[in-house]
Amino acid sequence: MEPVRIKCGFANGIDIGAMGTRGGLSLGWNGNFLIMLKSFSSFHINVEVHDNECGGCWWLTGFYGNSNERCRNDSWNLLRHLNYDQSTPWVVLGDFNEITKYFEKKGGRLRSERQMKEFCKALEDCGLNDLGYISRWFTWERGRFVATNIREWLDRGVATLDWMSLFPRYQLEHLSHSFSDHCPILIDTLGQEGMIGVTK
Template sequence: MELVRMKCGFENGIDVGAVGTKGGLSLGRKGNSLVSLKSFSSYHIDVEIHDQECGEVWRLTGFYKNLEERCREGSWELLKHLSHDQIIPWVVVEDFNEITNSFEKKSGRLRSERQMDAFRSTLEFCNLNDLGFIGRWFTWERGRFAHTNIRERLDRGVATLEWMNLFPSFQVEYLSHSFSDHCPFFLTL
């Protein structure tokens, strides 16, 4: 993960390595704001940012949902647990490996309404709102041929209203992917 972060031009950051070929998180940053690590695991990096540009303290969590079916509920419990420490503006970004509605998926097996509802309920419990995006609609893709191609919006940014008000000009952009089946996620404040 460190090599990828460095190639993207981010000398400073925090990396959590992949487990085999799955997962891996990297939080790269530019600027001279103080970043304090709150917690991390194979599925999240949680930091507090003392932002020198706006003079505020806010929270950023990079999140990766466990792909194993038996551990899915544990991912939502982790996010709910992290939300208990929601005293400052908070943004959560990255790979939730879930969609909120069926229109966020093209082709392939239908997603269960129960799965999507669990994701929506978790976001609501945590007071997190979708940040929207520019760029590609689908952030994950598999299959090179039209009859086998599946696309989904698995990656996203969500935030509390306090964070959205702190950075009213924020922008989420999904970039083209080359070496991964997920699009890189770029958040501009």
């Protein structure tokens, strides 16, 4: 994962290797941050950011939702577990492997209403709000021909209201993908001065 992070332009980072040919997480950043690793697994990287710009402390989690639908609830329970200190501003970036509404998917079979509701409930339980995005709407794509093309908004950023208040000028961008079928996510906290990216 380190070569991917460096190719995306992030000199600093924490990389979790893939198990076999799939997975792997990378959390990269530029800027003058003091980052303290709190916990990690094959499905998350959780850090505490001591931010010199805002003079405060906040949490950042790089997240990977289980690609196996039967294990997706384990991912939502992990997210709830990571939400143990509700007083600290928190932002979560990553590939959740799930959508919240039907229009976030184009092509392929319909997503289960139950699956989407369980994802939305986990975000609600954790007080996490979608950060929106600029650039392309989908972050994952498969199939080169119109008849077989599937596009989905699987990668996103979500945050607590406290984090959004701390960085009112934040902007989240879906970058172009060339080495993966997922788009890397770039979050700009301070107008090009403080940027953090997550790739999978």
